[in-house]
Amino acid sequence: MSAHYDITAEKWERFTFERKGRVLTAYITSDHPVNGVDEAMHTELALVFNCLQRDTDSDLIILSAKGRAFCAGGDFDWFEEQIAHPERFRAIGWDAKQIVVTLLQMEKPVICRMNGAAAGLGATIALLCDVIIADETAKIGDPHVKVGLVAGDGGALIWPQLIGFAKAKELLMTGDLLSAPEAKALGLINYAVPAAELDAKVDEIVGKIMANPKWAVRWTKTTANIPLRALAAQMMDASIGWESVSNYLGDRKEAVAAFKERRAAKLTGE
Template sequence: MALPDYETIRWERHGRVLRLELNRPDRLNAVDARMHSELARVFVDAAEDPDSDVIVLTGAGRAFCAGGDLAWQQAAIDDPVSFEVTAAEAKRIVFSLLDCEKPVIARVNGPAVGLGCTLALFCDVIFAAEDAVLSDPHVKVGMVAGDGGAVIWPQLIGYARAKEFLMTGDALTGAQAAAMGLVNHALPAADLDAAVDAFAERLSKSALQAVRWSKVSVNIGLRQLAHSIMDASIAYESLTNRSADHQEAIAAMREKRAPIFTGR
């Protein structure tokens, strides 16, 4: 199978391991409309790739994924109807990750923010650099964490902790995330590649049907939760996309100042 033609996600095979690299390094791999569309289909294409058995998801350069691109967020404010496409794609991203039978390993090499953090947390095993920053700061831009954060955070660290981080948008280092069980492993950045490569190679030489179907079995509960939560959380996110607070947050980021929220 030839490597698919993606504009914002680089495909590389190393033996039976497929590496998917978010590839907007000059923007810290922030998600724009094109990348969001490609993320909505990349895990389906990767699942169907006959030349790989294990997937590694990572980011080019010094970031994993910095969340939503500022210009893309402003475009959604200016044209709220366009958020309907984003909402449909957001569900496909999460469910295609959950439905992919191949093990997906996250290599969190740098900041994983917002949707970037959601992508990492929905992977099956997560390796993070100790100094990587993980956060879901939707509330800091006046939005609901509708793209999957409300599903996955409570399953990994419990409801009380999840609500604290989702309601504040506070960040964790990779080391802190590993200590509380949000990610599997945190290690020095210089050791990240060796650890991920060794684990991916180990899985690729395992009894693959047993590995895949163990993942599928565990994900049944997550899929049920995602089905019960995501329609509501995305709907709430779409409402906050139209809010004055969201526009104020985006303007404040552009003007490099603190936002002044009014609750509207």
């Protein structure tokens, strides 16, 4: 028998955990107003899904967040550091791949309780979960292109699989955000419900899954994810590579500066 492991016994900077029986809720938790991804969060995202899988006392994971957003993409101060020091962007490539791969490798079912906005990497993480239940006021999108980056950390992988290539490429190339009801209508997420009903809907789905034999559920999910894991193996090295290249470009620097200064970007095509 494998040794007992309790994820809550570890020290985490950007996650907190709550147990309810064999269900474990993992909350993205930070001081950032919309749970933007900084270096500490990115590092922990590359570790947490392996640890959630190993956690001995849980059979189902609910992934959510504290605060008014789920995870609204990269932190702009961190973006500026990456632009000024491109080697720091290059250094996170391995972790970027691990976030996608380890989430897809999890056998335990993962329910996304999308309590607020999910953008960029935050949207990728939400969409790689098995069932996504959102507050109907939340928005979701992958606006990497708006800040001069390739949508390389999983967006180009998962969006076309969920809603087809035509609509996915439109949304990835425009960077437009969808309301939760729009995302539900497209089949991007499973449910969009009023905030007051979010927990009840999550509990309903959790109850249905937990009422079934554990290993039948786990291995059904594992089998269903085989094509996604294969696609990640085909795509992630190249997509992260292209994203790293885009971090060097002049329009990347200008797009981030314009966003922070609340003005239109003066793009040059470089």
